[in-house]
Amino acid sequence: MKNLTPWDADPVKGFKEFVVTDAFSKTAQRLRADGTLKAMSKESAKTYVFMFANAVAWITEQGKTLTTVTAGDLVRFVSRVDGGKPVLNSKIGYRYLRLLERCYQHLGITPNPAKQAILATDRAELPKDDPGRALSPEQLQRFFDALPAEPPRGKRVVPFSGWNHRRDRAMQVVIARAGLTVSEAIGLLLHEVGNQVALDGSIDLTITPEEKHETSYEHIAPLPREGVVELLPWMDERRRMVKEVAMKGDFVFPANLEGAKMTKKTVYKQIKATFARAGLDTSRAGGRTLRNTFAKAQLDAGARPDELKDVLGLALERSAADYKFTRIKDDPK
Known part of the structure; x- marks a missing residue:
């Protein structure tokens, strides 16, 4: 011994x-x-x-x-x-x-x-694995259609009125299109958003542990064209807010003009509200469901576990190989 x-x-x-x-x-x-x-x-x-x-x-x-x-x-x-x-x-x-x-x-x-x-x-007494809930392509489109809407322009009474709605919309699209965790999204920093738009319209998000959960691993998360068209207008508005209303901080999706970090609880509530507007079951709805949907789409498109591991920033290849899913249900109401 x-x-x-x-x-x-x-x-x-x-x-x-x-x-x-x-x-x-x-x-x-x-x-x-x-x-x-x-x-x-x-x-x-x-x-x-x-x-x-x-x-x-x-x-x-x-x-x-x-x-x-x-x-x-x-x-x-x-x-x-x-x-x-x-x-x-x-x-x-x-x-x-x-x-x-x-x-x-x-x-x-x-x-x-x-x-x-x-x-x-003998693993029999341990809590059983629960397959991750994932959206079908049709349900995912319904989710996007139910994203926070921009307030009518005629009702704006101050510059950048409704900016938080556009922030929330862009963040939820980025989570769904790039497969980010909520911690990675709320901790996304300005310098982590790539400046070069690829020929296919995508940009790279360089996810680092900085301001993220302590188990986040540095990886590149490509954001496809469908996500870029939502993120870049928000980034442009955010830059203008820095100049015109003195928005502070380095977060891509700040909680307020002081540049504070958004809380996971707030984002979970916002995503759940989008699920509700889309008529989808909210009992197991959240950022993890969007990440699962992204992962399932990658696997369905032929991605190997080692490739999915790199895109999701997982530590172990077997974590990607373990992904299994069930369909999330429509709201029974």
């Missing part, structure tokens, strides 16, 4: 040092066809560190340490619910347990509590 004191004192530091070694790769038998070890990508390492730190934070909240937590504790960790809904689905819960199993294997801890937890649940 290895010296466990450093891992109990600062487990995240110990894991960061471990995850980039061949020893970590060996625990997963990451071998090429010629028998050599596959290198761990920086993106994958970052995902594993995030997962490990999340697990350790929960373990600490329970008054335990990495080496005193039990299999029963770990079963509770992956089976948690919040507001009646599972915190982790079966795939993610299993990956957490498998990651911890590899750590305990490396540390020489027997019996391995994570392995015991996997055997105890």
Whole structure:
């Protein structure tokens, strides 16, 4: 058994040092066809560190340490619910347990509590995966037709009246057409919007972790012509607002003239309202549904999982391969 004191004192530091070694790769038998070890990508390492730190934070909240937590504790960790809904689905819960199993294997801890937890649940007791809801092409068009409308020009009483409606419209189109998460959309910065329009009318959005969720990965999200025709007029209006009404900040879609960042809750409500106007079921409607719709369209068009991984900014190719969908229903009312 290895010296466990450093891992109990600062487990995240110990894991960061471990995850980039061949020893970590060996625990997963990451071998090429010629028998050599596959290198761990920086993106994958970052995902594993995030997962490990999340697990350790929960373990600490329970008054335990990495080496005193039990299999029963770990079963509770992956089976948690919040507001009646599972915190982790079966795939993610299993990956957490498998990651911890590899750590305990490396540390020489027997019996391995994570392995015991996997055997105890056999994944049957973990919350089941729920297929992502996606829109059909006809439903997606109805969504676009129901986007926030611009107030009649005759009712404008101040310069740029109704600018927030045009902001919301452009943002929802960008989310749907480029497959962004809500966090990526509200954190989109001016310098991340490409200046060059391609021959097919598209532009590149360079998504970076800056101002986004901590698990966002830098990637290029092409915005097709249909999204560009909504975004560029808003960008032009935003530039004029900087000059004429002193709009501040670097967000493409600021919350107000002071340049504050929009909240995810606000965007979720706005997207849900568009679903309602389109006559679509709002019980599972949100930014994730638009991202799922984008992903499904990419796969239907022949995109490979590795290609979808790059476009969506996913850390692992298998995350793209795991995508599965059901149709979102029309509003039964």
